Amino acid sequence: MSKNPQPLKEKHGAHPLDDLIRTDRIPHIWCSGCGIGTVFSSCLTAIKATGIPYNEFAMVSGIGCSGRAAGYIKLDSFHTTHGRAIPFASGIKMAKPDLNVIVFSGDGDLFAIGGNHFIHAARRNMDMTVICVNNLIYGMTGGQVAATTPSKAKTTTTPFGNPDAPFNLPLLAYAAGASYVARWTILHVRDLTNAINEALLKKGFSFIEVLAPCPINYGRRNKQKSLDTLKLYQEKTIIRNGADPARADIDFDRGVILGTFIDRERGTCDDLYEATCRRSED
Amino acid sequence: MHIIESGNVAAATGVKLARAQVIAAYPITPQTPLTEKLSEFVESGALKAEYIPVESEHSAMAVCIAASTAGTRAFTATSANGLLYMVEQLHWAVGARLPIVMCVANRGIGAPWTVWNDQQDTISQRDAGWIQIYANDHQQIIDAVIKAFRLAQTVSIPVMVCYDGYLLSHTYMPFDVPEQSKVDSFLPAFAPTHFLDPENPGNFNTVTLPDIRPGVDGEMAPGYIEIRHNLHQDLRATLDTFVEIDKAFEKEFGRGGNPLVEKYRCDDADFVAVCIGSLSYQLRDVIDIMRENDVKIGVMGVQMYRPFPDKAIVDALRGKKCAIVFEKALSYGNQGALYADIKAALYTSEKKPRIHNYILGLGGREIKTQQLLDALTASCTSPDTFEDTPRWIGLKL
Numbered sequence: 091m092s093k094n095p096q097p098l099k100e101k102h103g104a105h106p107l108d109d110l111i112r113t114d115r116i117p118h119i120w121c122s123g124c125g126i127g128t129v130f131s132s133c134l135t136a137i138k139a140t141g142i143p144y145n146e147f148a149m150v151s152g153i154g155c156s157g158r159a160a161g162y163i164k165l166d167s168f169h170t171t172h173g174r175a176i177p178f179a180s181g182i183k184m185a186k187p188d189l190n191v192i193v194f195s196g197d198g199d200l201f202a203i204g205g206n207h208f209i210h211a212a213r214r215n216m217d218m219t220v221i222c223v224n225n226l227i228y229g230m231t232g233g234q235v236a237a238t239t240p241s242k243a244k245t246t247t248t249p250f251g252n253p254d255a256p257f258n259l260p261l262l263a264y265a266a267g268a269s270y271v272a273r274w275t276i277l278h279v280r281d282l283t284n285a286i287n288e289a290l291l292k293k294g295f296s297f298i299e300v301l302a303p304c305p306i307n308y309g310r311r312n313k314q315k316s317l318d319t320l321k322l323y324q325e326k327t328i329i330r331n332g333a334d335p336a337r338a339d340i341d342f343d344r345g346v347i348l349g350t351f352i353d354r355e356r357g358t359c360d361d362l363y364e365a366t367c368r369r370s371e372d
Numbered sequence: 373m374h375i376i377e378s379g380n381v382a383a384a385t386g387v388k389l390a391r392a393q394v395i396a397a398y399p400i401t402p403q404t405p406l407t408e409k410l411s412e413f414v415e416s417g418a419l420k421a422e423y424i425p426v427e428s429e430h431s432a433m434a435v436c437i438a439a440s441t442a443g444t445r446a447f448t449a450t451s452a453n454g455l456l457y458m459v460e461q462l463h464w465a466v467g468a469r470l471p472i473v474m475c476v477a478n479r480g481i482g483a484p485w486t487v488w489n490d491q492q493d494t495i496s497q498r499d500a501g502w503i504q505i506y507a508n509d510h511q512q513i514i515d516a517v518i519k520a521f522r523l524a525q526t527v528s529i530p531v532m533v534c535y536d537g538y539l540l541s542h543t544y545m546p547f548d549v550p551e552q553s554k555v556d557s558f559l560p561a562f563a564p565t566h567f568l569d570p571e572n573p574g575n576f577n578t579v580t581l582p583d584i585r586p587g588v589d590g591e592m593a594p595g596y597i598e599i600r601h602n603l604h605q606d607l608r609a610t611l612d613t614f615v616e617i618d619k620a621f622e623k624e625f626g627r628g629g630n631p632l633v634e635k636y637r638c639d640d641a642d643f644v645a646v647c648i649g650s651l652s653y654q655l656r657d658v659i660d661i662m663r664e665n666d667v668k669i670g671v672m673g674v675q676m677y678r679p680f681p682d683k684a685i686v687d688a689l690r691g692k693k694c695a696i697v698f699e700k701a702l703s704y705g706n707q708g709a710l711y712a713d714i715k716a717a718l719y720t721s722e723k724k725p726r727i728h729n730y731i732l733g734l735g736g737r738e739i740k741t742q743q744l745l746d747a748l749t750a751s752c753t754s755p756d757t758f759e760d761t762p763r764w765i766g767l768k769l
Contacts, residue, residue, distance in 0.1 A: 172428075205427065231404045
């Protein structure tokens with residue numbers, strides 16, 4: 091006679107990040123093997139490590155799997171329309187310049203439908219931290235080609251392979267004017283957490299790209315199990331701080347560069363606005 | 373050939389049979405499987421078309437506008453916020469008189485976010501000038517897509533084919549797939565008189581002035597108000613055109629006959645339930661139950677919502693005691709849009725029925741047959757109780 095499955099413990103022990111999580115919304119929607127949870131917990135750990143009171147943060151996300159993060163964090167948070175996380179965050183920053191504004195969203199949301207906002211916020215050097223979970227695909231809608239999908243990768247809308255070239259996101263951020271640009275993977279949890287912490291404390295537009303597997307909608311179609319993707323992150327990445335973002339294409343055959351690419355000082359949108367538009371009032 | 377497939381695949385199959393030449397779409401739930409199916413058709417060579425996976429719905433409609441202006445048959449599809457994101461281009465497509473066809477898998481609009489079905493998305497666009505056709509089942513989806521291409525190119529006005537998200541888009545039903553040769557004879561190739569052509573350059577959609585002025589040929593050309601007046605006149609004439617196209621379709625395929633409104637047990641009825649979309653088929657069960665209890669009631673599904681088939685609706689409601697309008701959308705701050713439209717249509721008729729309005733199913737709230745039965749029973753028992761404000765079904769305040 092087989093044993094009945096043991097009932098789960100009614101309540102798990104407290105998690106060290108419980109004070110930043112809306113536990114009533116857990117379990118989350120992310121699939122097993124998905125990388126978003128790791129990025130999310132790195133982000134929460136980095137927020138804690140700043141020592142800044144939680145009520146001085148706001149998180150904004152757009153649409154997609156990563157966009158759900160705004161619903162799980164116990165801070166002021168906003169789940170905006172598709173592609174509009176950055177302009178929404180810009181509005182928050184303009185109205186409440188003292189807030190630390192975090193945009194947590196996916197590659198599809200930030201770089202396809204919302205791509206225009208990204209370059210302009212970077213150009214203005216809006217003082218915010220943009221964390222992009224890049225899983226190379228539109229995950230939530232079922233795996234369609236994105237602006238970050240590698241050439242020749244298979245998706246539901248490119249069943250014979252993607253004919254287009256993807257964005258090099260660090261290069262795009264740098265060229266548009268970002269103050270801080272870094273890339274890590276979900277395997278590099280400590281580096282990632284440190285980078286988010288640095289970015290949060292950095293004045294100006296900070297951008298962190300995080301490579302994360304989508305085993306269900308990317309991996310399955312491209313013969314890559316979750317563990318395979320993590321092995322790629324381990325074996326085919328090169329950590330090179332200060333590397334030229336122009337060399338940061340994602341090409342796992344050649345090796346993918348990780349690290350802090352850019353950390354520079356530029357006047358923020360707020361500084362420049364004060365200096366240019368409010369001087370006559372003195 | 374009958375197949376069992378989802379509503380989205382029915383739509384995609386209709387687009388393939390109609391030989392769309394340019395497809396530009398952006399995934400959004402619950403429309404996504406439709407675009408996936410189309411990209412599969414294109415990549416496998418089953419459909420000779422260009423498939424452009426654009427970066428947003430706004431771009432999707434912009435691509436369709438360009439493709440249609442270049443004289444090709446263009447198609448896109450969307451839902452909810454995707455539809456709203458392309459609104460600027462929607463209005464442009466109408467003003468430019470481009471015969472684009474778009475499927476909309478109806479879904480509620482955020483905020484707050486919902487991915488479930490109601491009809492607020494397309495109803496909010498009723499004044500754009502697009503023709504709106506609503507399908508009640510998978511057969512109607514595939515048939516409506518094919519008819520829509522012919523209608524669009526006949527009247528030079530874009531057409532939305534709308535169907536309930538999830539309830540139709542994701543459910544499986546048997547339906548007949550028309551033969552390609554028959555579709556080809558029903559739907560002639562798109563051959564516009566004016567199109568972008570490097571051999572014969574022209575200026576499209578240039579700025580108009582408030583008054584008329586001579587065109588490049590020296591003849592007086594219509595101004596903005598004339599162009600818009602003509603659009604309205606042509607839309608009104610579309611009601612008759614669609615009836616004719618439906619007749620031609622029926623002749624070829626043996627299905628049709630209810631292009632504007634679809635009536636069920638209405639002829640001898642005292643009471644008529646009215647609604648848009650698949651709800652009208654759900655209501656048939658309720659009508660049958662009430663008929664067994666000797667309540668003379670029928671249901672009418674509005675198939676074409678824009679242009680508004682006012683005459684057909686007034687005719688159908690003539691001599692009835694009460695029309696009960698069920699809506700999965702609302703003109704916020706007023707009443708149900710369909711309810712208000714029907715009331716306006718009835719204003720000049722001699723014997724007006726009483727008319728009641730129910731709002732239900734917003735954001736996918738389940739619509740139970742018992743609730744429909746209770747509502748209809750309440751309306752049929754006391755039709756003269758007339759509050760000119762919607763009653764809500766299934767609210768849990």
